[in-house]
Amino acid sequence: MRAVRIHQFGGPEVLRVEEVAEPTPGPGEVLIRTIATSINPVDDKTRTGAIGDATPPLPLTLGWDLAGVIVDGGTSEFRPGDRVIAMSHQLATTRGTWADLVVLAADVLAPAPTTVSLTEAATLPLPGLTAVQTLDWLAVAAGDRLLIAGAAGAVGGLAVQLARTRGAQVHALVSREAQLPVVKEFGAEFATTDPADLADGGYDAVFDTFGAFVTDAVVDGGRYASIASQAGPVPDLSARGVRTTINQVVEDGAGLRELSGLVDSGALVLRVAESFPVREVRAAHERFAVGGGNGKITLTF
Ligand SMILES: NC(=O)c1ccc[n+]([C@@H]2O[C@H](COP(=O)([O-])OP(=O)(O)OC[C@H]3O[C@@H](n4cnc5c(N)ncnc54)[C@H](OP(=O)(O)O)[C@@H]3O)[C@@H](O)[C@H]2O)c1
Known part of the structure:
Protein backbone atom coordinates (compact mmCIF):
# COMPACT_ATOMS: atom_id res chain seq x y z
CA MET A 1 0.00 0.00 0.00
CA PRO A 125 -11.34 15.96 12.83
CA LEU A 126 -8.25 17.91 13.96
CA PRO A 127 -9.65 21.43 13.55
CA GLY A 128 -13.05 20.43 14.95
CA LEU A 129 -11.68 18.70 18.05
CA THR A 130 -9.27 21.58 18.66
CA ALA A 131 -12.14 24.06 18.40
CA VAL A 132 -14.50 22.20 20.72
CA GLN A 133 -11.84 21.29 23.32
CA THR A 134 -10.63 24.89 23.48
CA LEU A 135 -14.18 26.25 23.76
CA ASP A 136 -14.68 23.74 26.59
CA TRP A 137 -11.52 24.96 28.37
CA LEU A 138 -12.79 28.54 27.93
CA ALA A 139 -16.16 27.37 29.36
CA VAL A 140 -17.94 29.31 26.61
CA ALA A 141 -21.64 29.45 27.39
CA ALA A 142 -24.77 31.31 26.35
CA GLY A 143 -24.40 35.07 26.61
CA ASP A 144 -20.59 35.07 26.85
CA ARG A 145 -18.74 37.69 24.83
CA LEU A 146 -16.12 35.66 22.91
CA LEU A 147 -13.33 36.98 20.69
CA ILE A 148 -11.80 34.57 18.15
CA ALA A 149 -8.47 35.67 16.67
CA GLY A 150 -7.79 33.99 13.32
CA ALA A 151 -11.51 33.35 12.97
CA ALA A 152 -11.38 32.56 9.24
CA GLY A 153 -8.85 29.75 9.64
CA ALA A 154 -9.60 26.04 9.82
CA VAL A 155 -9.91 25.97 13.63
CA GLY A 156 -11.26 29.51 13.92
CA GLY A 157 -14.03 29.02 11.35
CA LEU A 158 -15.34 25.96 13.16
CA ALA A 159 -14.93 27.68 16.54
CA VAL A 160 -17.12 30.61 15.41
CA GLN A 161 -19.89 28.22 14.36
CA LEU A 162 -19.60 26.04 17.49
CA ALA A 163 -19.64 29.07 19.80
CA ARG A 164 -22.82 30.29 18.11
CA THR A 165 -24.48 26.91 18.81
CA ARG A 166 -23.69 27.58 22.50
CA GLY A 167 -25.38 30.97 22.33
CA ALA A 168 -22.20 33.02 22.72
CA GLN A 169 -21.81 36.46 21.17
CA VAL A 170 -18.84 36.09 18.80
CA HIS A 171 -16.48 38.77 17.54
CA ALA A 172 -13.77 37.95 15.00
CA LEU A 173 -10.24 39.15 14.27
CA VAL A 174 -9.11 38.14 10.77
CA SER A 175 -6.12 38.90 8.56
CA ARG A 176 -7.75 40.04 5.32
CA GLU A 177 -10.82 42.06 4.23
CA ALA A 178 -11.98 39.11 2.11
CA GLN A 179 -12.44 37.06 5.29
CA LEU A 180 -14.90 39.52 6.89
CA PRO A 181 -18.04 38.22 5.08
CA VAL A 182 -16.91 34.62 5.62
CA VAL A 183 -16.82 34.89 9.40
CA LYS A 184 -20.03 36.95 9.50
CA GLU A 185 -21.77 34.18 7.55
CA PHE A 186 -20.55 31.73 10.23
CA GLY A 187 -22.27 33.86 12.86
CA ALA A 188 -19.76 36.48 14.02
CA GLU A 189 -21.66 39.64 14.97
CA PHE A 190 -18.62 41.86 14.48
CA ALA A 191 -15.45 41.27 12.47
CA THR A 192 -12.31 43.33 11.91
CA THR A 193 -8.80 43.12 10.52
CA ASP A 194 -7.53 45.71 13.03
CA PRO A 195 -6.76 44.72 16.64
CA ALA A 196 -7.16 48.41 17.59
CA ASP A 197 -10.93 47.98 16.97
CA LEU A 198 -11.19 45.54 19.91
CA ALA A 199 -12.55 47.09 23.10
CA ASP A 200 -10.24 46.80 26.12
CA GLY A 201 -11.81 44.38 28.58
CA GLY A 202 -14.60 43.72 26.08
CA TYR A 203 -14.52 39.92 26.17
CA ASP A 204 -15.22 37.24 28.76
CA ALA A 205 -13.09 34.81 26.75
CA VAL A 206 -10.50 35.01 23.96
CA PHE A 207 -9.72 32.08 21.64
CA ASP A 208 -6.41 32.91 19.94
CA THR A 209 -5.50 30.68 16.98
CA PHE A 210 -2.36 32.41 15.72
CA GLY A 211 -0.60 34.06 18.65
CA ALA A 212 -2.29 37.45 18.41
CA PHE A 213 -1.89 37.91 22.19
CA VAL A 214 -4.56 40.61 22.26
CA THR A 215 -4.55 40.35 26.03
CA ASP A 216 -6.01 43.83 26.67
CA ALA A 217 -9.25 42.62 25.08
CA VAL A 218 -10.03 40.10 27.83
CA VAL A 219 -11.93 41.34 30.87
CA ASP A 220 -10.30 41.10 34.30
CA GLY A 221 -11.21 37.68 35.69
CA GLY A 222 -11.73 36.29 32.17
CA ARG A 223 -10.20 33.41 30.19
CA TYR A 224 -7.57 33.46 27.41
CA ALA A 225 -6.64 30.33 25.41
CA SER A 226 -4.06 30.14 22.65
CA ILE A 227 -3.50 27.09 20.44
CA ALA A 228 -0.46 28.59 18.70
CA SER A 229 2.24 26.65 20.56
CA GLN A 230 4.92 27.91 18.16
CA ALA A 231 4.17 31.55 19.11
CA GLY A 232 5.24 30.91 22.71
CA PRO A 233 3.34 31.12 26.00
CA VAL A 234 0.44 33.46 26.70
CA PRO A 235 1.71 36.34 28.88
CA ASP A 236 1.03 35.84 32.59
CA LEU A 237 -2.27 37.61 33.32
CA SER A 238 -2.75 36.26 36.84
CA ALA A 239 -2.47 39.76 38.34
CA ARG A 240 -5.72 40.57 36.50
CA GLY A 241 -7.31 37.26 37.53
CA VAL A 242 -7.28 36.02 33.91
CA ARG A 243 -6.78 32.27 33.45
CA THR A 244 -4.52 31.42 30.50
CA THR A 245 -3.47 28.29 28.62
CA ILE A 246 -1.95 26.89 25.48
CA ASN A 247 -4.49 24.20 24.72
CA GLN A 248 -3.33 20.94 23.11
CA VAL A 249 -5.79 18.80 21.16
CA VAL A 250 -6.35 15.18 22.23
CA GLU A 251 -7.92 12.21 20.42
CA ASP A 252 -11.62 11.86 21.24
CA GLY A 253 -14.05 9.64 19.32
CA ALA A 254 -17.05 10.77 21.38
CA GLY A 255 -16.27 14.42 20.66
CA LEU A 256 -15.97 13.64 16.96
CA ARG A 257 -19.36 11.91 17.03
CA GLU A 258 -20.95 15.13 18.31
CA LEU A 259 -19.18 17.17 15.64
CA SER A 260 -20.36 14.77 12.95
CA GLY A 261 -23.94 15.23 14.17
CA LEU A 262 -23.57 19.01 14.06
CA VAL A 263 -22.50 18.80 10.41
CA ASP A 264 -25.57 16.69 9.61
CA SER A 265 -27.88 19.09 11.47
CA GLY A 266 -26.55 21.98 9.38
CA ALA A 267 -24.94 23.74 12.36
CA LEU A 268 -21.39 23.26 11.03
CA VAL A 269 -20.31 24.11 7.49
N1 LIG B 1 -2.45 23.33 20.10
C1 LIG B 1 -3.15 22.50 19.33
O1 LIG B 1 -3.58 21.43 19.76
C2 LIG B 1 -3.41 22.91 17.91
C3 LIG B 1 -4.38 22.22 17.17
C4 LIG B 1 -4.65 22.69 15.88
C5 LIG B 1 -3.94 23.77 15.34
N2 LIG B 1 -2.98 24.34 16.09
C6 LIG B 1 -2.22 25.49 15.58
O2 LIG B 1 -3.14 26.57 15.52
C7 LIG B 1 -2.83 27.40 14.43
C8 LIG B 1 -4.07 27.57 13.56
O3 LIG B 1 -4.40 26.33 12.95
P1 LIG B 1 -5.41 26.31 11.72
O4 LIG B 1 -5.47 24.92 11.23
O5 LIG B 1 -6.65 27.01 12.06
O6 LIG B 1 -4.57 27.21 10.67
P2 LIG B 1 -5.11 28.14 9.52
O7 LIG B 1 -6.25 27.51 8.83
O8 LIG B 1 -3.92 28.56 8.73
O9 LIG B 1 -5.70 29.41 10.31
C9 LIG B 1 -4.93 30.41 10.86
C10 LIG B 1 -5.68 31.70 10.66
O10 LIG B 1 -5.02 32.75 11.35
C11 LIG B 1 -4.97 33.86 10.47
N3 LIG B 1 -3.88 34.77 10.83
C12 LIG B 1 -2.55 34.52 10.82
N4 LIG B 1 -1.89 35.63 11.18
C13 LIG B 1 -2.82 36.60 11.41
C14 LIG B 1 -2.77 37.95 11.81
N5 LIG B 1 -1.59 38.58 12.05
N6 LIG B 1 -3.94 38.67 11.95
C15 LIG B 1 -5.13 38.07 11.74
N7 LIG B 1 -5.24 36.75 11.35
C16 LIG B 1 -4.10 36.04 11.20
C17 LIG B 1 -4.75 33.25 9.11
O11 LIG B 1 -5.06 34.18 8.07
P3 LIG B 1 -4.44 33.94 6.58
O12 LIG B 1 -5.31 32.92 5.94
O13 LIG B 1 -4.54 35.26 5.94
O14 LIG B 1 -3.02 33.49 6.77
C18 LIG B 1 -5.73 32.09 9.18
O15 LIG B 1 -7.05 32.50 8.83
C19 LIG B 1 -1.64 26.75 13.72
O16 LIG B 1 -0.45 27.35 14.20
C20 LIG B 1 -1.69 25.31 14.18
O17 LIG B 1 -0.43 24.67 14.17
C21 LIG B 1 -2.70 23.95 17.35
Whole structure:
Protein backbone atom coordinates (compact mmCIF):
# COMPACT_ATOMS: atom_id res chain seq x y z
CA MET A 1 0.00 0.00 0.00
CA ARG A 2 0.99 3.64 -0.44
CA ALA A 3 2.03 5.94 2.41
CA VAL A 4 3.30 9.54 2.39
CA ARG A 5 6.57 9.49 4.32
CA ILE A 6 9.53 11.68 5.13
CA HIS A 7 13.10 10.41 5.69
CA GLN A 8 14.50 13.87 6.32
CA PHE A 9 13.22 17.38 7.11
CA GLY A 10 12.82 19.97 4.39
CA GLY A 11 10.53 21.45 1.75
CA PRO A 12 7.77 19.61 -0.13
CA GLU A 13 10.48 17.70 -2.06
CA VAL A 14 11.16 15.49 1.00
CA LEU A 15 7.63 14.03 0.78
CA ARG A 16 7.70 10.55 -0.74
CA VAL A 17 4.77 8.35 -1.76
CA GLU A 18 6.21 4.92 -0.91
CA GLU A 19 5.11 1.30 -0.88
CA VAL A 20 5.00 0.01 2.71
CA ALA A 21 3.65 -3.08 4.47
CA GLU A 22 -0.07 -3.15 5.30
CA PRO A 23 -0.78 -2.66 9.03
CA THR A 24 -2.59 -5.33 11.06
CA PRO A 25 -5.09 -4.35 13.77
CA GLY A 26 -4.52 -5.55 17.34
CA PRO A 27 -7.07 -5.90 20.15
CA GLY A 28 -9.41 -2.90 20.33
CA GLU A 29 -8.22 -1.61 16.97
CA VAL A 30 -9.81 -1.27 13.54
CA LEU A 31 -8.46 -1.23 9.98
CA ILE A 32 -9.63 1.70 7.82
CA ARG A 33 -9.24 2.33 4.09
CA THR A 34 -8.44 6.02 3.70
CA ILE A 35 -10.58 7.92 1.20
CA ALA A 36 -9.45 11.45 2.08
CA THR A 37 -7.35 13.46 4.51
CA SER A 38 -6.41 17.11 4.87
CA ILE A 39 -3.25 19.13 5.45
CA ASN A 40 -2.95 20.81 8.84
CA PRO A 41 -0.25 23.28 9.92
CA VAL A 42 1.24 20.54 12.14
CA ASP A 43 1.94 18.39 9.06
CA ASP A 44 3.81 21.26 7.45
CA LYS A 45 5.77 21.91 10.66
CA THR A 46 6.59 18.21 11.06
CA ARG A 47 7.89 18.06 7.48
CA THR A 48 10.16 21.09 7.97
CA GLY A 49 11.45 19.95 11.36
CA ALA A 50 9.87 22.92 13.18
CA ILE A 51 8.35 20.59 15.80
CA GLY A 52 11.87 19.92 17.12
CA ASP A 53 12.38 17.38 19.90
CA ALA A 54 8.70 16.38 19.92
CA THR A 55 9.16 14.75 16.50
CA PRO A 56 9.41 10.93 16.61
CA PRO A 57 12.41 9.35 14.86
CA LEU A 58 12.34 9.36 11.04
CA PRO A 59 11.17 7.91 8.72
CA LEU A 60 7.60 8.89 9.52
CA THR A 61 4.22 8.60 7.85
CA LEU A 62 2.53 12.01 8.11
CA GLY A 63 -1.10 12.96 8.71
CA TRP A 64 -3.62 13.52 11.52
CA ASP A 65 -6.99 13.73 9.72
CA LEU A 66 -8.78 10.72 8.28
CA ALA A 67 -12.06 10.06 6.47
CA GLY A 68 -12.48 6.55 5.18
CA VAL A 69 -14.25 3.23 5.19
CA ILE A 70 -13.94 0.36 7.67
CA VAL A 71 -12.17 -2.75 6.34
CA ASP A 72 -12.01 -4.69 9.63
CA GLY A 73 -13.97 -3.43 12.64
CA GLY A 74 -12.62 -6.09 15.03
CA THR A 75 -14.77 -6.25 18.17
CA SER A 76 -15.95 -2.63 17.81
CA GLU A 77 -19.37 -1.31 16.77
CA PHE A 78 -17.96 -0.57 13.30
CA ARG A 79 -18.66 -2.96 10.42
CA PRO A 80 -16.90 -3.28 7.03
CA GLY A 81 -18.11 -0.54 4.70
CA ASP A 82 -19.03 1.94 7.47
CA ARG A 83 -17.97 5.53 6.65
CA VAL A 84 -15.86 6.92 9.51
CA ILE A 85 -13.72 9.88 10.53
CA ALA A 86 -10.83 10.00 12.98
CA MET A 87 -8.05 12.15 14.33
CA SER A 88 -4.76 10.36 14.95
CA HIS A 89 -2.28 12.14 17.22
CA GLN A 90 0.46 11.29 14.75
CA LEU A 91 3.29 12.89 16.76
CA ALA A 92 2.41 10.90 19.90
CA THR A 93 1.63 7.57 18.24
CA THR A 94 3.52 7.71 14.88
CA ARG A 95 0.28 6.47 13.26
CA GLY A 96 0.11 8.87 10.33
CA THR A 97 -3.13 8.86 8.35
CA TRP A 98 -1.62 9.60 4.94
CA ALA A 99 -1.69 5.95 3.86
CA ASP A 100 -4.08 3.69 1.93
CA LEU A 101 -4.73 1.64 5.08
CA VAL A 102 -4.56 2.87 8.67
CA VAL A 103 -4.94 1.04 12.00
CA LEU A 104 -6.34 3.07 14.89
CA ALA A 105 -7.92 2.38 18.28
CA ALA A 106 -11.68 2.04 17.76
CA ASP A 107 -12.42 4.68 20.38
CA VAL A 108 -10.83 7.51 18.37
CA LEU A 109 -13.30 6.96 15.50
CA ALA A 110 -16.78 8.29 14.86
CA PRO A 111 -19.34 7.77 12.10
CA ALA A 112 -18.68 10.23 9.28
CA PRO A 113 -21.34 12.87 8.63
CA THR A 114 -23.85 11.50 6.11
CA THR A 115 -24.68 14.81 4.41
CA VAL A 116 -21.21 15.63 3.05
CA SER A 117 -18.58 13.79 1.02
CA LEU A 118 -15.69 12.03 2.74
CA THR A 119 -13.39 14.65 1.21
CA GLU A 120 -15.33 17.39 3.01
CA ALA A 121 -15.50 15.24 6.17
CA ALA A 122 -11.68 14.97 6.15
CA THR A 123 -11.48 18.69 7.03
CA LEU A 124 -13.28 18.16 10.35
CA PRO A 125 -11.34 15.96 12.83
CA LEU A 126 -8.25 17.91 13.96
CA PRO A 127 -9.65 21.43 13.55
CA GLY A 128 -13.05 20.43 14.95
CA LEU A 129 -11.68 18.70 18.05
CA THR A 130 -9.27 21.58 18.66
CA ALA A 131 -12.14 24.06 18.40
CA VAL A 132 -14.50 22.20 20.72
CA GLN A 133 -11.84 21.29 23.32
CA THR A 134 -10.63 24.89 23.48
CA LEU A 135 -14.18 26.25 23.76
CA ASP A 136 -14.68 23.74 26.59
CA TRP A 137 -11.52 24.96 28.37
CA LEU A 138 -12.79 28.54 27.93
CA ALA A 139 -16.16 27.37 29.36
CA VAL A 140 -17.94 29.31 26.61
CA ALA A 141 -21.64 29.45 27.39
CA ALA A 142 -24.77 31.31 26.35
CA GLY A 143 -24.40 35.07 26.61
CA ASP A 144 -20.59 35.07 26.85
CA ARG A 145 -18.74 37.69 24.83
CA LEU A 146 -16.12 35.66 22.91
CA LEU A 147 -13.33 36.98 20.69
CA ILE A 148 -11.80 34.57 18.15
CA ALA A 149 -8.47 35.67 16.67
CA GLY A 150 -7.79 33.99 13.32
CA ALA A 151 -11.51 33.35 12.97
CA ALA A 152 -11.38 32.56 9.24
CA GLY A 153 -8.85 29.75 9.64
CA ALA A 154 -9.60 26.04 9.82
CA VAL A 155 -9.91 25.97 13.63
CA GLY A 156 -11.26 29.51 13.92
CA GLY A 157 -14.03 29.02 11.35
CA LEU A 158 -15.34 25.96 13.16
CA ALA A 159 -14.93 27.68 16.54
CA VAL A 160 -17.12 30.61 15.41
CA GLN A 161 -19.89 28.22 14.36
CA LEU A 162 -19.60 26.04 17.49
CA ALA A 163 -19.64 29.07 19.80
CA ARG A 164 -22.82 30.29 18.11
CA THR A 165 -24.48 26.91 18.81
CA ARG A 166 -23.69 27.58 22.50
CA GLY A 167 -25.38 30.97 22.33
CA ALA A 168 -22.20 33.02 22.72
CA GLN A 169 -21.81 36.46 21.17
CA VAL A 170 -18.84 36.09 18.80
CA HIS A 171 -16.48 38.77 17.54
CA ALA A 172 -13.77 37.95 15.00
CA LEU A 173 -10.24 39.15 14.27
CA VAL A 174 -9.11 38.14 10.77
CA SER A 175 -6.12 38.90 8.56
CA ARG A 176 -7.75 40.04 5.32
CA GLU A 177 -10.82 42.06 4.23
CA ALA A 178 -11.98 39.11 2.11
CA GLN A 179 -12.44 37.06 5.29
CA LEU A 180 -14.90 39.52 6.89
CA PRO A 181 -18.04 38.22 5.08
CA VAL A 182 -16.91 34.62 5.62
CA VAL A 183 -16.82 34.89 9.40
CA LYS A 184 -20.03 36.95 9.50
CA GLU A 185 -21.77 34.18 7.55
CA PHE A 186 -20.55 31.73 10.23
CA GLY A 187 -22.27 33.86 12.86
CA ALA A 188 -19.76 36.48 14.02
CA GLU A 189 -21.66 39.64 14.97
CA PHE A 190 -18.62 41.86 14.48
CA ALA A 191 -15.45 41.27 12.47
CA THR A 192 -12.31 43.33 11.91
CA THR A 193 -8.80 43.12 10.52
CA ASP A 194 -7.53 45.71 13.03
CA PRO A 195 -6.76 44.72 16.64
CA ALA A 196 -7.16 48.41 17.59
CA ASP A 197 -10.93 47.98 16.97
CA LEU A 198 -11.19 45.54 19.91
CA ALA A 199 -12.55 47.09 23.10
CA ASP A 200 -10.24 46.80 26.12
CA GLY A 201 -11.81 44.38 28.58
CA GLY A 202 -14.60 43.72 26.08
CA TYR A 203 -14.52 39.92 26.17
CA ASP A 204 -15.22 37.24 28.76
CA ALA A 205 -13.09 34.81 26.75
CA VAL A 206 -10.50 35.01 23.96
CA PHE A 207 -9.72 32.08 21.64
CA ASP A 208 -6.41 32.91 19.94
CA THR A 209 -5.50 30.68 16.98
CA PHE A 210 -2.36 32.41 15.72
CA GLY A 211 -0.60 34.06 18.65
CA ALA A 212 -2.29 37.45 18.41
CA PHE A 213 -1.89 37.91 22.19
CA VAL A 214 -4.56 40.61 22.26
CA THR A 215 -4.55 40.35 26.03
CA ASP A 216 -6.01 43.83 26.67
CA ALA A 217 -9.25 42.62 25.08
CA VAL A 218 -10.03 40.10 27.83
CA VAL A 219 -11.93 41.34 30.87
CA ASP A 220 -10.30 41.10 34.30
CA GLY A 221 -11.21 37.68 35.69
CA GLY A 222 -11.73 36.29 32.17
CA ARG A 223 -10.20 33.41 30.19
CA TYR A 224 -7.57 33.46 27.41
CA ALA A 225 -6.64 30.33 25.41
CA SER A 226 -4.06 30.14 22.65
CA ILE A 227 -3.50 27.09 20.44
CA ALA A 228 -0.46 28.59 18.70
CA SER A 229 2.24 26.65 20.56
CA GLN A 230 4.92 27.91 18.16
CA ALA A 231 4.17 31.55 19.11
CA GLY A 232 5.24 30.91 22.71
CA PRO A 233 3.34 31.12 26.00
CA VAL A 234 0.44 33.46 26.70
CA PRO A 235 1.71 36.34 28.88
CA ASP A 236 1.03 35.84 32.59
CA LEU A 237 -2.27 37.61 33.32
CA SER A 238 -2.75 36.26 36.84
CA ALA A 239 -2.47 39.76 38.34
CA ARG A 240 -5.72 40.57 36.50
CA GLY A 241 -7.31 37.26 37.53
CA VAL A 242 -7.28 36.02 33.91
CA ARG A 243 -6.78 32.27 33.45
CA THR A 244 -4.52 31.42 30.50
CA THR A 245 -3.47 28.29 28.62
CA ILE A 246 -1.95 26.89 25.48
CA ASN A 247 -4.49 24.20 24.72
CA GLN A 248 -3.33 20.94 23.11
CA VAL A 249 -5.79 18.80 21.16
CA VAL A 250 -6.35 15.18 22.23
CA GLU A 251 -7.92 12.21 20.42
CA ASP A 252 -11.62 11.86 21.24
CA GLY A 253 -14.05 9.64 19.32
CA ALA A 254 -17.05 10.77 21.38
CA GLY A 255 -16.27 14.42 20.66
CA LEU A 256 -15.97 13.64 16.96
CA ARG A 257 -19.36 11.91 17.03
CA GLU A 258 -20.95 15.13 18.31
CA LEU A 259 -19.18 17.17 15.64
CA SER A 260 -20.36 14.77 12.95
CA GLY A 261 -23.94 15.23 14.17
CA LEU A 262 -23.57 19.01 14.06
CA VAL A 263 -22.50 18.80 10.41
CA ASP A 264 -25.57 16.69 9.61
CA SER A 265 -27.88 19.09 11.47
CA GLY A 266 -26.55 21.98 9.38
CA ALA A 267 -24.94 23.74 12.36
CA LEU A 268 -21.39 23.26 11.03
CA VAL A 269 -20.31 24.11 7.49
CA LEU A 270 -17.09 22.49 6.21
CA ARG A 271 -14.86 24.17 3.61
CA VAL A 272 -12.58 22.57 1.01
CA ALA A 273 -10.42 25.15 -0.81
CA GLU A 274 -8.74 22.65 -3.12
CA SER A 275 -8.30 18.91 -3.40
CA PHE A 276 -5.31 16.95 -4.74
CA PRO A 277 -4.79 13.23 -5.47
CA VAL A 278 -2.22 11.80 -3.04
CA ARG A 279 0.35 11.31 -5.82
CA GLU A 280 0.43 15.14 -6.03
CA VAL A 281 1.13 15.57 -2.31
CA ARG A 282 4.13 17.82 -3.01
CA ALA A 283 1.98 20.20 -5.08
CA ALA A 284 -0.64 20.12 -2.31
CA HIS A 285 1.98 21.22 0.24
CA GLU A 286 3.14 24.00 -2.08
CA ARG A 287 -0.47 25.18 -2.38
CA PHE A 288 -0.87 24.98 1.41
CA ALA A 289 2.21 27.16 1.89
CA VAL A 290 0.80 29.85 -0.41
CA GLY A 291 -2.37 30.10 1.73
CA GLY A 292 -5.05 32.64 0.99
CA GLY A 293 -7.82 30.15 0.12
CA ASN A 294 -11.17 29.81 1.83
CA GLY A 295 -11.02 26.34 3.36
CA LYS A 296 -8.66 23.43 3.69
CA ILE A 297 -6.40 21.59 1.26
CA THR A 298 -7.43 17.95 1.04
CA LEU A 299 -5.73 14.83 -0.32
CA THR A 300 -7.72 11.98 -1.86
CA PHE A 301 -6.63 8.34 -2.08
N1 LIG B 1 -2.45 23.33 20.10
C1 LIG B 1 -3.15 22.50 19.33
O1 LIG B 1 -3.58 21.43 19.76
C2 LIG B 1 -3.41 22.91 17.91
C3 LIG B 1 -4.38 22.22 17.17
C4 LIG B 1 -4.65 22.69 15.88
C5 LIG B 1 -3.94 23.77 15.34
N2 LIG B 1 -2.98 24.34 16.09
C6 LIG B 1 -2.22 25.49 15.58
O2 LIG B 1 -3.14 26.57 15.52
C7 LIG B 1 -2.83 27.40 14.43
C8 LIG B 1 -4.07 27.57 13.56
O3 LIG B 1 -4.40 26.33 12.95
P1 LIG B 1 -5.41 26.31 11.72
O4 LIG B 1 -5.47 24.92 11.23
O5 LIG B 1 -6.65 27.01 12.06
O6 LIG B 1 -4.57 27.21 10.67
P2 LIG B 1 -5.11 28.14 9.52
O7 LIG B 1 -6.25 27.51 8.83
O8 LIG B 1 -3.92 28.56 8.73
O9 LIG B 1 -5.70 29.41 10.31
C9 LIG B 1 -4.93 30.41 10.86
C10 LIG B 1 -5.68 31.70 10.66
O10 LIG B 1 -5.02 32.75 11.35
C11 LIG B 1 -4.97 33.86 10.47
N3 LIG B 1 -3.88 34.77 10.83
C12 LIG B 1 -2.55 34.52 10.82
N4 LIG B 1 -1.89 35.63 11.18
C13 LIG B 1 -2.82 36.60 11.41
C14 LIG B 1 -2.77 37.95 11.81
N5 LIG B 1 -1.59 38.58 12.05
N6 LIG B 1 -3.94 38.67 11.95
C15 LIG B 1 -5.13 38.07 11.74
N7 LIG B 1 -5.24 36.75 11.35
C16 LIG B 1 -4.10 36.04 11.20
C17 LIG B 1 -4.75 33.25 9.11
O11 LIG B 1 -5.06 34.18 8.07
P3 LIG B 1 -4.44 33.94 6.58
O12 LIG B 1 -5.31 32.92 5.94
O13 LIG B 1 -4.54 35.26 5.94
O14 LIG B 1 -3.02 33.49 6.77
C18 LIG B 1 -5.73 32.09 9.18
O15 LIG B 1 -7.05 32.50 8.83
C19 LIG B 1 -1.64 26.75 13.72
O16 LIG B 1 -0.45 27.35 14.20
C20 LIG B 1 -1.69 25.31 14.18
O17 LIG B 1 -0.43 24.67 14.17
C21 LIG B 1 -2.70 23.95 17.35
